[in-house]
Amino acid sequence: MRLASQKANQNPRFQAARVxxxxxxxxxxxxxxxxxxxxxxxxxDPVGMIALLTLAFSQFIHAPPIGxxxxxxxxxxxxxxxIYSEITNNTSMAVAFNKQLMHFPAITPLDAVIARFxxxxxxxxxxxxxxxxxxxxxxxxxxxxxxxxIVLATGLAALLGLGLGTMNCxxxxxxxxxxxxxxxxxxxxxxxxGVFFTYESMPPQIQTILWYNPLVHIIGVMxxxxxxxxxxxxxxxxxxxxxxxxxxxxxxxxxxxxKSYVIES
Numbered sequence: 001m002r003l004a005s006q007k008a009n010q011n012p013r014f015q016a017a018r019v020x021x022x023x024x025x026x027x028x029x030x031x032x033x034x035x036x037x038x039x040x041x042x043x044x045d046p047v048g049m050i051a052l053l054t055l056a057f058s059q060f061i062h063a064p065p066i067g068x069x070x071x072x073x074x075x076x077x078x079x080x081x082x083i084y085s086e087i088t089n090n091t092s093m094a095v096a097f098n099k100q101l102m103h104f105p106a107i108t109p110l111d112a113v114i115a116r117f118x119x120x121x122x123x124x125x126x127x128x129x130x131x132x133x134x135x136x137x138x139x140x141x142x143x144x145x146x147x148x149x150i151v152l153a154t155g156l157a158a159l160l161g162l163g164l165g166t167m168n169c170x171x172x173x174x175x176x177x178x179x180x181x182x183x184x185x186x187x188x189x190x191x192x193x194g195v196f197f198t199y200e201s202m203p204p205q206i207q208t209i210l211w212y213n214p215l216v217h218i219i220g221v222m223x224x225x226x227x228x229x230x231x232x233x234x235x236x237x238x239x240x241x242x243x244x245x246x247x248x249x250x251x252x253x254x255x256x257x258x259k260s261y262v263i264e265s
Contacts, residue, residue, distance in 0.1 A: 016111075084218065
């Protein structure tokens with residue numbers, strides 16, 4: 001039994017899994033603490049934004065662009081945006097917040113990124129389920145769900161966030177000014193990603209520009225999962241997936257190749 005245990009401990013995959021588990025637990029304690037307050041804020045943040053959008057726009061329009069529930073319409077727009085935003089922000093700063101751990105030979109910058117990604121995905125999945133169930137209960141919504149589209153939209157949002165976050169880890173190290181530039185570029189995303197409007201409701205000239213925003217596609221797929229009458233024919237899974245996979249592969253390769261520089265910068 002001891003020999004088997006020693007062999008397992010020497011297995012590189014087993015060691016990598018132990019490192020990731022330890023880092024995920026460390027991130028959990030650091031980010032949310034040991035009380036329920038941190039986890040409650042993770043739920044209250046999207047709930048508060050959805051409630052604010054509902055309150056604001058319901059005063060000016062009689063019905064949402066799709067369906068009859070303002071809460072559900074804005075939730076199907078904000079939740080995928082929130083998933084992308086949280087994962088991008090958390091993974092982008094993974095190396096910067098864990099530099100002291102990077103001096104241990106068993107821990108790499110990529111480990112820090114993956115650990116933050118795992119924790120973010122698990123937390124956001126729970127938050128999303130709670131929010132959607134709560135909205136369905138409050139609004140007495142009883143429509144049919146397309147679980148495939150919902151899972152696909154969630155996966156695309158997570159993939160895009162991970163890919164861009166991994167690339168940002170490298171870019172922040174080589175070009176510190178990029179962190180400020182990224183913040184400026186990210187601010188208008190909330191307004192132009194389809195959170196409170198539909199792609200089809202925009203003029204053709206605006207649609208041509210909006211199509212290049214991958215979040216518009218993700219939100220379109222998410223709404224397809226909740227509204228049987230909404231097809232979102234414009235949405236391209238391959239376009240979003242290509243950006244996510246491409247940035248993830250390139251970012252991971254650069255993190256591995258320039259590990260020392262990224263850690264010391």
